[in-house]
Amino acid sequence: MARSKxxxxxxxxxxxPFEKPIDDIRSRLQELEELAEQTSQDLSEEIRFYxxxxxxxxxxxxxxxxxxxxxxxxxxxxxxxTSDFIESCCExxxxxxxxxxxxxxxxxxxxxxxxxxxxxxxxxxxxGRETKERMACNFGSAHPEGYxxxxxxxxxxGRMGLPILCLVNTPxxxxxxxxxxxxxxxxxxxxxxxxxxxxxxxxxxxxxxGGSGGALGIAVADRVGMMENAxxxxxxxxxxxxxxxxxxxxxxxxxxxxQLTAGPLFRLGIVDQVxxxxxxxxxxxxxxxxxxxxxxxxxxxEELLPLPADRLIADRRRKFRTMAASLDTLASAMDPARTGxxxxxxxxxxxxxxxxxxxxxxxxxxxxx
Amino acid sequence: MAWRLKxxxxxxxxxxxxxxxxxxxxxxxxxxxxxxxxxxxxxFHHTVDGRxxxxxTADPGTFVEYFTELRPSDRLGFVDKIPYSEKLAxxxxxxxxxxxxxxxxxxxxxxxxxxxxxxxxxxxGSMGEVVGEKIARxxxxxxxxxxPLVIFSASGGARMxxxxxxxxxxxxxxxxxxxxxxxxxxxxxxxxxxxTGGVTxxxxxxxxxxxxxxxxxxxxxxxxxxxxxxRQELPEGFQRAEFLxxxxxxxxxxxxxxxREELGVILRYARPQAEAEAAAxx
Ligand SMILES: [Zn+2]
Numbered sequence: 001m002a003r004s005k006x007x008x009x010x011x012x013x014x015x016x017p018f019e020k021p022i023d024d025i026r027s028r029l030q031e032l033e034e035l036a037e038q039t040s041q042d043l044s045e046e047i048r049f050y051x052x053x054x055x056x057x058x059x060x061x062x063x064x065x066x067x068x069x070x071x072x073x074x075x076x077x078x079x080x081x082t083s084d085f086i087e088s089c090c091e092x093x094x095x096x097x098x099x100x101x102x103x104x105x106x107x108x109x110x111x112x113x114x115x116x117x118x119x120x121x122x123x124x125x126x127x128g129r130e131t132k133e134r135m136a137c138n139f140g141s142a143h144p145e146g147y148x149x150x151x152x153x154x155x156x157x158g159r160m161g162l163p164i165l166c167l168v169n170t171p172x173x174x175x176x177x178x179x180x181x182x183x184x185x186x187x188x189x190x191x192x193x194x195x196x197x198x199x200x201x202x203x204x205x206x207x208x209x210g211g212s213g214g215a216l217g218i219a220v221a222d223r224v225g226m227m228e229n230a231x232x233x234x235x236x237x238x239x240x241x242x243x244x245x246x247x248x249x250x251x252x253x254x255x256x257x258x259q260l261t262a263g264p265l266f267r268l269g270i271v272d273q274v275x276x277x278x279x280x281x282x283x284x285x286x287x288x289x290x291x292x293x294x295x296x297x298x299x300x301x302e303e304l305l306p307l308p309a310d311r312l313i314a315d316r317r318r319k320f321r322t323m324a325a326s327l328d329t330l331a332s333a334m335d336p337a338r339t340g341x342x343x344x345x346x347x348x349x350x351x352x353x354x355x356x357x358x359x360x361x362x363x364x365x366x367x368x369x
Numbered sequence: 370m371a372w373r374l375k376x377x378x379x380x381x382x383x384x385x386x387x388x389x390x391x392x393x394x395x396x397x398x399x400x401x402x403x404x405x406x407x408x409x410x411x412x413f414h415h416t417v418d419g420r421x422x423x424x425x426t427a428d429p430g431t432f433v434e435y436f437t438e439l440r441p442s443d444r445l446g447f448v449d450k451i452p453y454s455e456k457l458a459x460x461x462x463x464x465x466x467x468x469x470x471x472x473x474x475x476x477x478x479x480x481x482x483x484x485x486x487x488x489x490x491x492x493x494g495s496m497g498e499v500v501g502e503k504i505a506r507x508x509x510x511x512x513x514x515x516x517p518l519v520i521f522s523a524s525g526g527a528r529m530x531x532x533x534x535x536x537x538x539x540x541x542x543x544x545x546x547x548x549x550x551x552x553x554x555x556x557x558x559x560x561x562x563x564x565t566g567g568v569t570x571x572x573x574x575x576x577x578x579x580x581x582x583x584x585x586x587x588x589x590x591x592x593x594x595x596x597x598x599x600r601q602e603l604p605e606g607f608q609r610a611e612f613l614x615x616x617x618x619x620x621x622x623x624x625x626x627x628x629r630e631e632l633g634v635i636l637r638y639a640r641p642q643a644e645a646e647a648a649a650x651x
Contacts, residue, residue: 175594193543194547196544243529257449318544
């Protein structure tokens with residue numbers, strides 16, 4: 001990618017606070033390399049020393065990122081986007097616009113793509129890189145027409161027998177007047193519901209930000225991958241902090257509490273695979289990150305493509321029906337066959353007595369126990 | 370997902386007299402309760418808790434509660450001002466319920482149904498694992514029995530304290546509903562004040578018939594979030610049930626006094642039980 005060659009000044013502009021030790025070594029290394037070039041001095045010993053050190057420190061820093069650090073990595077302006085995947089991983093790309101009803105939402109891009117000879121329908125949030133493009137894409141926050149466009153194209157893929165790749169990268173669905181008027185909630189709900197009936201393999205990868213329903217609206221998939229430094233949760237750390245503590249200051253704390261990084265989500269079974277990023281994060285080596293993503297997606301399609309449609313649909317429904325279930329819930333869960341099962345009888349328990357008493361009357365104190 | 374914002378308003382003060390939070394008039398509390406918590410002066414439909422909702426909706430004595438063994442837990446160790454586990458204990462003590470959803474079998478207007486109700490008095494009716502599981506199981510129970518499914522929502526959305534687990538309840542409930550619909554099931558969603566966030570953006574919006582109570586706030590984002598984003602005054606009546614009806618987003622508005630009767634009428638249009646069972650078997 002052309003943009004991977006950057007001047008030190010440009011890089012410093014986008015440097016994340018915790019990356020300072022890495023950046024310091026990198027600029028020292030750069031100085032040495034320039035010096036070696038200009039003076040034809042033999043500095044190979046020093047250069048090797050700083051290269052090793054750069055690698056070690058990068059690994060150390062990235063092994064100890066806090067959840068909030070990762071949120072910042074996920075939002076890094078140089079992080080690979082859906083458009084980069086299209087540009088560098090797709091041999092063929094035919095964009096298909098519009099929801100066939102209201103508009104062409106640029107926050108979600110859809111089209112026919114070929115990756116290593118595999119034809120697919122690509123659906124992805126589009127954030128844009130330059131300011132103008134970012135604004136046109138509404139920074140990756142889709143309106144209802146974006147979700148309807150995605151569903152329409154996924155339905156088409158179902159009829160064409162093409163597998164679907166969904167690349168998720170959104171801070172959340174757009175909260176605005178027009179979005180509400182045109183049924184934002186309903187559009188997302190219908191996507192989630194209808195994706196359970198699409199008869200072709202669906203793979204979703206959380207590329208950067210997985211903000212709430214706006215992410216899930218294109219993430220009901222047979223396999224869900226997550227880039228190592230992406231985040232995925234019910235609300236953004238800022239949103240969580242503003243509701244719980246009425247300020248955005250608590251975002252570090254909120255990021256911690258929400259457990260929104262790949263590790264905990266993998267342990268909960270919400271994501272099937274954490275896709276490793278190159279040392280120093282995907283923004284340091286976008287091509288390396290995209291190659292890892294591509295390999296995982298193709299491996300999953302190879303696994304899923306031979307499966308018959310009814311099996312895919314049944315497995316997808318079961319996957320999300322039992323996803324992240326606690327042991328208690330699983331233990332008492334219904335048999336998947338669900339035939340001839342006796343219903344769970346109401347079990348008396350502490351509190352249940354009170355629960356079944358006659359309903360609150362005028363005499364009951366507010367919120368009284 | 371901003372259930373906290375709504376909780377400040379004490380909708381149902383007790384004592385001899387109640388003040389309507391919508392029009393400010395003082396009403397004799399017994400009169401307000403007898404009027405199903407609808408203000409006799411301005412017709413505002415005040416939020417009622419889950420038990421009361423069942424009482425005024427199901428035919429008397431027909432509700433049999435299921436799935437009471439499901440109890441929530443603090444799986445992420447989430448602390449806001451107090452630990453989530455303490456918050457749960459307080460809400461359980463206050464409401465006498467394990468979580469924010471009550472589900473079971475009932476009759477409405479003489480028609481047997483599976484009824485699930487979100488309880489706004491329990492952490493703003495927010496959806497965590499137990500709420501999602503109960504909605505899914507209620508849906509499956511309706512499928513097994515060949516009964517229509519009726520869901521009443523009153524919720525600020527997904528429950529933050531369960532992080533991505535609560536987000537996945539949106540998918541879980543829709544998974545169960547997609548199986549139910551394929552098996553010939555019929556469902557009605559009634560959205561009451563307020564129904565927002567991950568609840569509106571999942572099971573509450575994918576039922577076969579969508580009904581709103583008069584004046585109910587129904588939407589994806591909360592009004593405050595929208596206002597903070599667009600920094601403009603919101604239009605009059607924005608996100609109210611009447612607004613949604615006008616925009617083509619819901620099928621009907623049904624006043625509380627007519628709810629039981631109208632649901633009964635609609636439910637009698639659903640195919641007979643034996644037929645639905647046959648469809649479910651195929
Ligand atoms: Zn009033």
